[in-house]
Amino acid sequence: MEKQHSKGFPLSHVLGFLLSLVLTFAAVGVALKTDLPVKTIVWIIGSLAIVQAALQLYMFMHMNEGxxxxxxxxxxxxxxxxxxxxxxxxxxxxxxxx
Structure with a gap:
């Protein structure tokens, strides 16, 4: 038997989208507005990318469901x-x- 999905407002998708935007703008800010060494900037951007990928898997791909x-x-x-x-x-x- 199939489960009924609610047709309400997708709050988790909006929250995931906003958090993804925050992480993206944080990466842009680190890259363009800081005087950190290039190696440090690359590590920070890579770390933010991993966090964003995990966030998107959780929020958009419903990895916690099933x-x-x-x-x-x-x-x-x-x-x-x-x-x-x-x-x-x-x-x-x-x-x-x-």
Whole structure:
């Protein structure tokens, strides 16, 4: 039997959108308005990006919902694995030309 979804105002989506905007503008502010070393700026922006990705998974992709939370976790871990392999393989090919 299917569950009924409420058709009310999507407060969690609006809140997630606003928090994503705040994180994006924080990254822009760090990049453009601070005199920090470039390495520090990159680490801060990367950290904000990870927080924003987790926020979007939670708020927009409904990772906290569903009957089988274990499969959600496995799917996310597999997606991270594929992303790491793709990025590492791209860097390897661009660096060594293989």
């Amino acid at each position: 009957e089988d939370k274990k499969s959600n976790t496995v799917n996310i871990l597999f997606a991270f694995f594929i992303a790491i392999v793709t990025v590492a393989g791209s860097i390897w090919v661009m660096s060594f030309g293989m």
